[in-house]
Amino acid sequence: MTIADLLPPLEYLVDEAGHKKAVQIDFDAWQQMLARLNALVDEIERLTEEMEEEALNRAMDEAMDSPLLTQEQAMANLNQD
DSSP: OOHHHHSOOOEEEEOTTOOEEEEEOOHHHHHHHHHHHHHHHHHHHHHHHHHHHHHHHHHHHHHHHSOOOOHHHHHHHHHHO
């Protein structure tokens, strides 16, 4: 399926030479398209949040498996720079 398959019938405005210059769409169809686009944006935002949360959880799990440094080791690492 392509985007064109989802579009309602369109009317084209053409210039004197017959070149398409604009598209006219039924207002109800336009509102339906906007509602679908808004739903897609919401879904993308939800999926992005899920991915970020999963990445954070993985990073936290990896950190839990890492040994903790003592204060002296941490200061020595800072002083090396």
